[in-house]
Amino acid sequence: MAAKHHQILIVGGGAAGITVAARLRKTEHDIPLDIAIVDPADSHYYQAAFTLVGGGAYDLEDTRRNEADLIPQDVTWVKDAVSTFAPDSNSVSLTDGTTITYDYLVVCPGLQINWSGIPGLKEYVGRYGVCSNYSANTVEYTFEVLKNLKPGARALFTQAPMPIKCPGAPQKIVYLAADHLTKRGIRTHCDVRFLTATPAIFGVPFYAKELVKVAARYNVPVSYNHNLVEIDGRKQKATFAVTAGDQQGQTVTLDFDMLHVTPPQSAPDFVKTSPLANTTGFVDVHANSLQHLKYKNVFSLGDAAGTANSKTAAAVRKQAPVVVRNLRHLLRKEAVEEGYDGYGACPLTTAYGKVLMAEFIYGGKPTPTLPLDPRKERYVNWWIKTTGLPMLYWDYMLKGREAFPSHNTAYVDPAA
Numbered sequence: 001m002a003a004k005h006h007q008i009l010i011v012g013g014g015a016a017g018i019t020v021a022a023r024l025r026k027t028e029h030d031i032p033l034d035i036a037i038v039d040p041a042d043s044h045y046y047q048a049a050f051t052l053v054g055g056g057a058y059d060l061e062d063t064r065r066n067e068a069d070l071i072p073q074d075v076t077w078v079k080d081a082v083s084t085f086a087p088d089s090n091s092v093s094l095t096d097g098t099t100i101t102y103d104y105l106v107v108c109p110g111l112q113i114n115w116s117g118i119p120g121l122k123e124y125v126g127r128y129g130v131c132s133n134y135s136a137n138t139v140e141y142t143f144e145v146l147k148n149l150k151p152g153a154r155a156l157f158t159q160a161p162m163p164i165k166c167p168g169a170p171q172k173i174v175y176l177a178a179d180h181l182t183k184r185g186i187r188t189h190c191d192v193r194f195l196t197a198t199p200a201i202f203g204v205p206f207y208a209k210e211l212v213k214v215a216a217r218y219n220v221p222v223s224y225n226h227n228l229v230e231i232d233g234r235k236q237k238a239t240f241a242v243t244a245g246d247q248q249g250q251t252v253t254l255d256f257d258m259l260h261v262t263p264p265q266s267a268p269d270f271v272k273t274s275p276l277a278n279t280t281g282f283v284d285v286h287a288n289s290l291q292h293l294k295y296k297n298v299f300s301l302g303d304a305a306g307t308a309n310s311k312t313a314a315a316v317r318k319q320a321p322v323v324v325r326n327l328r329h330l331l332r333k334e335a336v337e338e339g340y341d342g343y344g345a346c347p348l349t350t351a352y353g354k355v356l357m358a359e360f361i362y363g364g365k366p367t368p369t370l371p372l373d374p375r376k377e378r379y380v381n382w383w384i385k386t387t388g389l390p391m392l393y394w395d396y397m398l399k400g401r402e403a404f405p406s407h408n409t410a411y412v413d414p415a416a
């Protein structure tokens with residue numbers, strides 16, 4: 001069977017794939033393009049709202065659209081999964097055995113969630129109080145468990161080692177849960193704990209200092225270097241390996257009524273084992289141009305890219321224009337630009353009605369969009385999180401439109 005060919009082939013039609021395809025379509029005035037997206041999924045989720053769904057503040061159905069309705073006009077949708085990459089022959093193969101060749105490849109299949117990475121997780125998630133905001137199938141159960149907690153309940157929230165989607169998400173649900181219990185008048189009668197495999201509460205010290213105070217305000221003890229390694233759902237026991245500090249090498253087993261799990265995540269296996277991967281398994285691209293370091297007709301963005309930014313849809317919003325401009329540079333035989341500065345954003349839901357908007361670039365430099373002290377929890381940020389950003393995602397990003405100038409300036413603390 002002769003291989004199919006597309007000029008630009010996009011692997012993954014999530015936040016990144018749809019945004020790139022839509023922007024390419026919007027900017028093709030001079031050179032018409034033949035674009036295809038490979039993605040097997042029927043549904044596309046705005047995953048950034050999963051925290052709100054888990055907190056009972058957003059409907060799951062409002063996070064979902066049919067993938068078919070998001071594929072831009074005149075972009076071919078290949079409804080299958082890529083199984084291997086052969087960049088030396090500019091081709092990919094699909095699970096049905098088809099080969100597709102390309103002139104340019106954009107790799108954005110997201111992160112792989114390793115549900116089998118913790119014994120007991122796959123078996124018990126969705127039962128016995130074991131919940132997770134990290135999948136559309138399990139996120140609604142989080143609020144079901146939360147709203148049924150009784151005085152005396154023990155609620156544990158975990159964070160897996162990096163890399164994970166939206167590194168702030170594991171603690172966002174802690175604060176919503178603590179606030180929910182406070183509003184029900186039973187917070188002081190419940191034991192709420194946050195156990196993270198990381199050595200700090202957040203990777204950017206500027207924001208971490210504030211988040212430590214938020215956890216303390218809710219009387220939530222934070223255990224660092226505690227990695228969830230086993231779940232016994234029936235007995236409602238969770239075991240953690242301590243990876244640093246006085247108890248290093250030991251395990252700690254805790255009882256729970258609610259266990260919110262951030263599952264271990266990695267680059268997708270088919271990326272990890274391909275010639276496109278770096279040593280960590282992610283696509284080996286330049287941090288600023290997002291061009292592959294060896295295969296110059298290959299780009300990657302979003303969660304699958306081997307860049308040091310926070311893996312967020314916010315990052316995709318800033319990466320996609322760079323990838324699109326660079327594809328057009330290559331089509332015109334021009335040099336690529338290094339326009340991506342590592343921007344990522346984490347709207348930390350610190351209470352119902354309050355968000356600390358953590359925006360930053362490579363090196364952990366804070367770069368707020370609004371000219372306000374970004375360390376403060378604000379109602380306006382809650383509005384942005386619950387209303388503004390979903391609008392920005394569906395009506396602007398995924399349609400290839402610019403909502404406002406994509407420029408963030410470094411924050412200078414007036415008190416410093």
Ligand SMILES: Cc1cc2nc3c(=O)[nH]c(=O)nc-3n(C[C@H](O)[C@H](O)[C@H](O)COP(=O)(O)OP(=O)(O)OC[C@H]3O[C@@H](n4cnc5c(N)ncnc54)[C@H](O)[C@@H]3O)c2cc1C
Pocket residue numbers: 011012013014015016017038039040041046047048049050051080081082083108109110111133134135165166169268270301302303304311312313314315316345346347
């Ligand atoms: C609980 C949670 C909270 C979050 N909170 C935020 C937040 O507050 N702010 C924020 O900006 N971001 C947040 N995110 C992260 C955000 O959703 C991701 O960073 C973003 O979706 C990444 O886009 P992507 O296109 O790289 O991957 P995805 O959007 O995950 O899309 C990947 C696509 O690739 C497809 N695919 C997978 N394998 C293959 C294959 N073999 N072949 C072809 N296609 C394939 C999938 O079907 C999918 O459509 C959160 C995520 C979660 C789970």
